Amino acid sequence: MANPALSAPLYDRISRRNNIPRAIELIILCLIFSLLIYRLLSLKDHGFTWVLALLCESWFTFTWGLIISTKWNQVEYMTYPKRLLQRKLELPPVDMFVTTADPVLEPPILTVNTVLSLLAVDYPADKLACYVSDDGASPLTFYSLVEASKFAKIWVPFCKKYNVQIRAPFRFFSVESTSPQDVSLEFQQEWKRMKGEYEKLSQKIEDASRRSQPCELTGDFADFSNIQRNNHPTIIKVIWENKEGVSNGVPHVIYISREKRPKQPHHFKAGAMNTLTRVSGMITNAPFMLNLDCDMYVNNPQIVVHAMSLLLGVTNERDCAFVQSPQIFYDGLKDDPFGNQLVVLYEVSQL
Numbered sequence: 001m002a003n004p005a006l007s008a009p010l011y012d013r014i015s016r017r018n019n020i021p022r023a024i025e026l027i028i029l030c031l032i033f034s035l036l037i038y039r040l041l042s043l044k045d046h047g048f049t050w051v052l053a054l055l056c057e058s059w060f061t062f063t064w065g066l067i068i069s070t071k072w073n074q075v076e077y078m079t080y081p082k083r084l085l086q087r088k089l090e091l092p093p094v095d096m097f098v099t100t101a102d103p104v105l106e107p108p109i110l111t112v113n114t115v116l117s118l119l120a121v122d123y124p125a126d127k128l129a130c131y132v133s134d135d136g137a138s139p140l141t142f143y144s145l146v147e148a149s150k151f152a153k154i155w156v157p158f159c160k161k162y163n164v165q166i167r168a169p170f171r172f173f174s175v176e177s178t179s180p181q182d183v184s185l186e187f188q189q190e191w192k193r194m195k196g197e198y199e200k201l202s203q204k205i206e207d208a209s210r211r212s213q214p215c216e217l218t219g220d221f222a223d224f225s226n227i228q229r230n231n232h233p234t235i236i237k238v239i240w241e242n243k244e245g246v247s248n249g250v251p252h253v254i255y256i257s258r259e260k261r262p263k264q265p266h267h268f269k270a271g272a273m274n275t276l277t278r279v280s281g282m283i284t285n286a287p288f289m290l291n292l293d294c295d296m297y298v299n300n301p302q303i304v305v306h307a308m309s310l311l312l313g314v315t316n317e318r319d320c321a322f323v324q325s326p327q328i329f330y331d332g333l334k335d336d337p338f339g340n341q342l343v344v345l346y347e348v349s350q351l
């Protein structure tokens, strides 16, 4: 007999009850239409201003209709990652892509944090690989990633052992800026050690960024000597390889700086993503990809299992090809007066 845990759905699509908001919206719609009809009927008694008002109100009605239609059928997706993890052997590999373009505008410590948050996600490490595309062809970015992957060997086990929620160290240590008191002594000691190690890592990167070159451009760094960022051949470096395929180890880390020539259009992020898919296709060739910009980080370590619950849970493969998680911005203004967090889009009008 089939194991019920293995055949249970991986997600549920739950319709929200929103009859009252719908009724209010219908009333408003009637009022707006009666205003439009009133304008139309009395158009000839008024001059140009009436026509202008009619045009503006018609446009408003149109955009209002569009907004309402996105909120009409609200659904929520409940994912069941635990059920997915029970099917451990079936979990497919995932290639994780990070793009960076400029070591000055996008300081490598940001990219390092993005990569560390990805390396530590809750998913078997032997099924993950992290590819970083560097359009800056910067030895500093490469150096930072080499150092970060050394730090990852202590950071990843720490996150998993204590089930840390924020796995980008700069956020983890700024949110919990003092050693937490209400936890075990062992955790406090580990926390201090990890903070010390992360500070050493940031200091190394900071010092390297002050020098004209992060280190001597020999050995692995030789490919970066005498090149210009807009004119160089492809550079691909396997920074760390999870050779034994350890499922609780650190996933592979691969650095890529695609070929650039001054007269060849490079198509910015799209071009970088294209190269990432081609290179990963030759190395790990995972059937699923996860993409982050270098100034983002994974806020929920279960991100891959949540996305996988949706992607693998559909009955017809054609129904789901892409999963987008809500994007939340840190250090935003209090109460988000300009609506930058797009709360309405993600929390109210989920389609």
Ligand SMILES: O=c1ccn([C@@H]2O[C@H](COP(=O)(O)OP(=O)(O)O[C@H]3O[C@H](CO)[C@@H](O)[C@H](O)[C@H]3O)[C@@H](O)[C@H]2O)c(=O)[nH]1
Residues within 6 Å of the ligand: 098, 099, 100, 101, 102, 106, 133, 135, 267, 268, 269, 272, 292, 293, 294, 295
């Ligand atoms: O030649 C380039 C230019 C940009 N990027 C990367 O592309 C990403 C997005 O570029 P950015 O200039 O930071 O755009 P944003 O407006 O901040 O990003 C938003 O808008 C972009 C499209 O305009 C989307 O691609 C991003 O995912 C989305 O976060 C970053 O990781 C960049 O490093 C490259 O890899 N190569």
Ligand SMILES: [Mn+2]
Residues within 6 Å of the ligand: 293, 295
């Ligand atoms: Mn950006």
